[in-house]
Amino acid sequence: MPPTLSKPNADDLWATAVNRLDKNLRTKIDFDHEKIETVSVVLQLTENAQTECDAKAWRLRRKNGVTVSVRDVLAKVIKWVNHFKEIGDIAVQYDPGYAALPWAGIRFLLQIVIGDFQAYKFVLESIENIIELLCRHAFVEELLLQFSKAPTKGPSASNPAHELRQALVQLYTSVLPYLAHARAYYQQSTAKRLVKSALLQPSDLEESFTVIADAQSKVDRCLHVASVQDELDRHDGLKDMVAALQAPVSRWSDELNKITDQLDKTKRREILQWLSKEPYRKHHQLIREGILEGTGQWLLSDPVYIQWKEESASSILWLHGIPGSGKSKLVSLVVEDAVVAFEKHQQAPPAYFYCSRSPAEPARADPEAILASIARQLSCLKPGHALLQPTIAVYDTHEEEGFAAESLRLHETCKLIVRLSENYPMLTIILDALDECNPATRESLLSAMEDILRESPCLVKIFVSSRDDQDIVYRLQRYPNLKISSHKNSSDIANFVESETGRLLNSGKLLRYSSAQQMMKQKIIKRVASDAQGMFRWASLQLETLCELKSDESVLERLGRLPRTLEELYREIFQKIENYQSGFDRQYAKHIFSRLLCAQRRLSSAEFLSAVSMAVPQQQLLRNDQILDFCCNLVVLDTQLDTFRFAHLSVREFLEKQEGYVSSSSNAVAAETCLVTMLGLAADPFSENVLSKLGYRGRIGNAQLQKYSYAFWAPHYQASAGERKQGHI
Template structure:
């Protein structure tokens, strides 16, 4: 910004006045004597930018007390913005008083320096710094515009006092922030837990109150004088509302190196949803300025602008324009993207429509979001995580299947990591399948809480109970007539004018202007926030010609939408003519029940054909359909299809008996069977058609379209016809189909099977119907089982007895995919058919792990399937061992109770069963309690083993509760060994250990104390607990001290505690120092503690090597500062290897390689397992291809570095040799170790050339 020169007026120094109001204690915490004040901004900006990048790389975030996840790097982005903005207008501000204009920034800089060095409990300070930086900038603008004037008024004097009060509040907060950061962590935590508001929070509240007071005074200030003199400053003040720039320019340079055909294949594999078409349809008809109340709402603006990841929930009753508002929010986000301020938003419009089943399926919703995140505009390049996932699935043969929710979530998380900020918008969550909706909400919450990037999620819905329960604790807005009343009035006025111009309304009015105003007023006033109601009423008013009739109608407008629909439906259905009524019913039935999205020509052809069977319908057009179904049906030009005007139309029709699910599906099912059978030429089918009155006529044009649809969907429509298929035409037709098996080559069902296999080739992945069809098709060697599998897939239970009585089993009952009938039943929830099969003594049923897993995936009917198998299954049902374990880890207490009853008194609970129950993350507590009660009843017991303890410890959510259940039953039904005592201490907190010691009465041993010191979460608490119990009876051995030194998170506090309690009795040996030097997370703090306590500790070559290989260069720096270190040949070799790695190894996988090798060297199986090596087969390939590690080098557990990779089936081979002679530890040091080696080299000053040659 160009410098602006203004004449300096005689003004008050407001920062000096504010400083004068501080107490002596606050004044001593702020530096008033810094000489280089004009350089502060440049230094501060540089520091803030470094902090932003640092925390962007570290992905630091924290959770507020209120639950929101705050992204630290975004806060620093705001701090950088306000500092830089102040610099741009600084020439004006500084000329008045450079010393005090820089005063608050000096305080900010000082606090920032403390924050960088003290990250614990500093989050609230950082968040406050972002607010303070904005206020300093904004207040400086306000001063320059309104207070630096020739004349002073009462208004400006009041504003001056308000700003001074704000400045004083800012200075007090800076003082308190310094004191807060300089307090010990424990004192901060105690204050936070005990006080409702800490002093820091109270100061921030005072700042906000003072800021509100400034705004109140600004309302009375004359803007014109300041604006004329400083137009550029005024523009800057107004630009404060421009969003923070949150976009990563490096994405523009990413390439996928894919051909267009390959790219399109991956895109369609991920999601075929036309999300942009849905958006274009939603935004159609939105008037200019509509929805501005939402964009300017304080709750919306806070959600949009703050640095916290959160959900904003917009909710309201039907017809209030939620989808239109969503389109406005998306358009606003797209404009921000196009302006370069943020990443492109991703969105999804849910819909409850059988023709579009994926629009109500969480898997498809999340897959669509992942697809949008994967694409880089404008070339539609794909990001690497998506390409890698496709290649993996392609290699495993799964590239034609739909991703599961967990896979979608994982991919979305990876993709979000490539963006500094992401906005996710989901419309009409209430239209998502109610049985699956919790999965969607859970997935969104997981993304929100686990992402290290800033994530904003905007959701709309009606007030359905489960949604209210989950989202009411998040920020939310309710649509009401008070909020959208102006939008309704604008819409009504525009629509009335349009109708008048089209001569559909008031065409013959004698007082058009007056009537126009009356209509606008009455409809707007009584709409109660519902656009849909207003639109329907205007259409209704168009039917009146006389003003008097219209006035009467205005006085009788029904208050609710369903009454409006009922009146309107009665009106259009009462029109004369049989053809009209038939077409109306068929159009509505097809829209209610169609299982595919039908293009316009196909839809018109099918309605015409099915209608013509009842009337003389000869032709149909788009306009004719819209006229017949006026206002109930609209045409979607984006997707070239018809749809209901609103979800409420569907809901209204479903309440009428003639359009119930059974009635509508019955009509379509009969037409599908007619189309399917009419093309069959065998004598039995011709005879049947004659009996049903389906006489052969000239085949109508377009019948092939109906036939194709019938092949795919006839069975679904028959199933959904319910009791209607038990009588009449449907019963006769289905009996004929299932009994027509004499000649497999010409039976209607076998001919259908041939056709449907051809149809299925055009489906990639496919929805539920496609899976049902594939499951219904038998294998080539078992074609005679077709009827059985059709019945199992679509639940035609009434035909099971006749099918089994006429089927000769020559091979196992398996379909074309090798699945059993009970597997198909579990997948599709065919409970009626299962009941019939269980009653067939000759039909053997095996409940396998695969069957149980399918039932677990089936959220609608899976539990009922398991109940039938476990409760009612007799001698013809057998349960495998694997199925038993799966049920224990996946189902609820009631299902497990049925399992235990079915298995009988001889069933033995072993370690394996208990571990399975411990992996039941949803119902585990109830299942474990049930098992323990069963053991008590049987007077049996279970040994609590180390494996059980480790399994429970691995469950971060419920593991503690599970362990407490077992420990409370110690001595009754649970036994324990000393080895397990140490395992529990090592992995659980003091609550669990207290119960353990109380129940088992175990002695405190060296092993127990070592385990406590190793507990990285609660080590200090546990060591305190054990030392309090044992006093000085237990010796603090080297192993205990080493455990404390290598504790990654609690090492310093554990070592501090040991020194406080035992002092000189704590042995600090070379081994202890090596453990500390190798501790990346906490080692430096441990060594600094020992130095501060003046503990005599050795720094040997091995210690320095360990420090150099750690990756935290600060350890080597510290050691070099406190001791003279001799650079030996061993250290020079380490330097050379690290230097070579830093130059040559740039592959991202090296971090995983390093983690794998370092963990394997420790011999900690769990740590290796947690290094994510399970899914990184590419890491193993890199490791092996480079031949840079000795894969046969044994760790402390006598296992090679690649043992666990091989165990997880990643093809790791053990026959490679290390051609470079490097150890696993050296490879583990390859990533990012150049700095440590550089420090060693600097300490030596210069490496002799001869030695370098020797090393090479």
């Protein structure tokens, strides 16, 4: 006999849902538990399980191979149960006999699941989803009460609040059968359960949960139609409650603040420098420069990104797109998003790395160096803080064996990161421009990342950006991914073009002779933004090119025939440089490009100026602004590291295809500079005579450039190949 049900109160949605169930299903539902007591039991069960989980690092694997952190799922359950208890008064106003039904079912399932997480992995995640649903919709029911107090127009059946109420009842009606089926299923004997599992694909439970998901989607649509935000704006208390519900689950451990290492600052610095010397923070600061406020928010609010960030599964999210589409800028926003979460004690700090293809910075394309930098960042909570024991132990072992000077191999660093992960509730690893990593070895970096994902006892989130290189596509296409398109970033492009046009106009660089600046400004913004096709780099160069024009007519003419691709735009700029009237200016530009193409280490701005000034004998030292002017926005000054760089990888790629800038030609230029510098140090009659014939007088280069010349003259000379028979080398 099913329990006798009284006629439900008009506001008791759970009672209404129960009355919609058929009699056979109602017999499987337990009405005997008091809600508040049951909720407290669920909380206690979960907290006890999480304590045990912390000690055993429980994980489970989904059918698709994705690893799920049991600790993280339980943390979410605790979060939602606590929120439900805080809502308290909202839920208590209904008949506790009916509102207790789902909690009684959850308590039963939780007791079963805690006994064997791996066997009941699907049910564990479904429990977390249902508890979140119960919490959120207890709050929505309060909104319904607020709606019921407001005047309505037209018949009640067409009222959005009425539609929302019906959708909630339908959702509750789908939750109860799921809990009832699960209870009946797990009350069977093990033998019967095994037989049933073998016969049903997919299982009854998974099908029932799909019904819940569909019903939830309808509730979401009704919430949107019901203009919930208007109601929230009138109730500060409700707004605070929504903010609490939307706050992410804490993936932080106070134990991280209690770590000590008994080391002084010098020893800590020595160990960290042994792991990696890469200035990863300065790389990040450089990328962050110039980001327009408010841009990139489409990524942070994208459902794929949010799911990757919030779900309890260890996973990789791959951001990919064409050259110049702003991938690195977006990655810097992801880093900042994680840093903000750390500052709020919601998670541990992220470990990140910006790859770069440049012979002057070989470590930024080397998988071993990249992973070593990640390990360094994970070795302490903040710069200057105590080091984690696994890093100290690895260093001590190498020191005792007499190999402290040698860096870790890739597999050793990977094992170290896995050991470090034991100290964290969650790791966040962010890797930009994977395509700039050495193509011959980057597969090893991807394999290491997957090993970390698979073997770390904690939750691991890895964010990777790259172009669509085929080997990367092959490895990452099976993971969640986001492709940058003009559809996604069109608003960012428009804002960037408008802001940059205004800046150039205010500085007097653009339209300085125009008598119709505002009209011309709008024409420029409209055309450049619409033709950019998602490429910030293209838009930026087009605006810089327009600055060179002297009349409105020439600007309009240019807008009518803008180069369509970056390649065409680079070719146009390169042709302009090649056609400089002065041979000296052309020579300077060639030396600048050549040195950047083949430099064997990062040169300070002073070293670089000294080197390229030798393009013309007896010339005074060039200035920073002259370097930038010679190269027409193809080269920039990195103020963070005081070095010149190509403005974008695509500039390097373009030049490498041009006659006169192949590797042998660029290295010949560098070798000649090194040779002249070394002769200048010789201080003997023969060397002075040679330099005199070449037009040089006095001391050549600075001390740092002299060190560079001694160290890298031979590699440049060897790489110059057939060019050795020409020129001065």
